[in-house]
Amino acid sequence: MNHRVRIANEADLLQLAEIHVASWQDAFRGVVPDTILDGMSVAASLKSWIKNFAAFPANIAVALGEDGEIAGFCCAGPITDGDDWEQYPFRVFALHIRPPMRGRGIGSALLDDALNRAAHKEGLNTAILWTLEALVRARRFYEREGGVLVKKGVWQIDGIALPEVAYAWQLPRASAKGSRLPAGA
Numbered sequence: 001m002n003h004r005v006r007i008a009n010e011a012d013l014l015q016l017a018e019i020h021v022a023s024w025q026d027a028f029r030g031v032v033p034d035t036i037l038d039g040m041s042v043a044a045s046l047k048s049w050i051k052n053f054a055a056f057p058a059n060i061a062v063a064l065g066e067d068g069e070i071a072g073f074c075c076a077g078p079i080t081d082g083d084d085w086e087q088y089p090f091r092v093f094a095l096h097i098r099p100p101m102r103g104r105g106i107g108s109a110l111l112d113d114a115l116n117r118a119a120h121k122e123g124l125n126t127a128i129l130w131t132l133e134a135l136v137r138a139r140r141f142y143e144r145e146g147g148v149l150v151k152k153g154v155w156q157i158d159g160i161a162l163p164e165v166a167y168a169w170q171l172p173r174a175s176a177k178g179s180r181l182p183a184g185a
């Protein structure tokens with residue numbers, strides 16, 4: 001199925017906050033401590049989205065479900081600081097699909113859109129994404145999408161150290177799919 005992907009607009013932010021909280025509480029359960037997951041709120045997430053959107057409006061893409069609701073999001077964009085940036089100047093920061101809408105190719109369409117943007121709009125030839133080592137299904141997804149495990153690290157969250165891994169892509173990828181609607185569509 002061809003999922004419609006477009007740049008987020010301000011009216012999307014509440015849905016992004018809802019998806020963010022629902023996806024973390026579902027997919028990260030057993031990996032990220034319950035105290036952190038249960039302490040998440042849509043209101044706090046919305047504040048972060050408002051800041052994030054104000055700073056990097058072009059970095060947030062959304063995929064629309066058949067009903068026109070947002071089914072998932074991907075935050076990705078060029079980076080110019082941190083350890084990796086010269087080798088990997090484009091980073092996928094976050095990719096989340098509403099729990100009931102996973103496994104329908106929506107994550108694949110969003111990742112494809114981000115990597116196409118890196119290659120064709122930004123003119124970059126590598127991209128990187130960090131994820132938690134224990135997220136086996138997400139890692140299988142990235143490996144199926146052609147990501148190559150390039151680094152290991154540790155993510156510090158609320159004083160807790162969680163092992164993480166990085167996947168990288170050489171761009172442009174051989175197969176390009178997905179499409180983007182104009183902002184506001």
Ligand SMILES: CC(C)(COP(=O)(O)OP(=O)(O)OC[C@H]1O[C@@H](n2cnc3c(N)ncnc32)[C@H](O)[C@@H]1OP(=O)(O)O)[C@@H](O)C(=O)NCCC(=O)NCCS
Pocket residue numbers: 023027094095096097098101102103104105106107108109130131132135137138139140141142
């Ligand atoms: C990982 C994720 C972005 C993939 O998007 P998607 O639309 O479900 O993926 P697609 O339909 O394109 O591909 C299906 C693959 O996604 C992954 N997937 C499917 N359901 C999943 C779930 N409930 N949790 C985690 N990964 C899942 C699996 O690898 C699946 O392949 P499989 O059927 O062989 O197990 C999405 O499942 C998700 O939001 N997972 C939870 C949050 C997460 O882990 N995000 C990445 C953190 S960096």
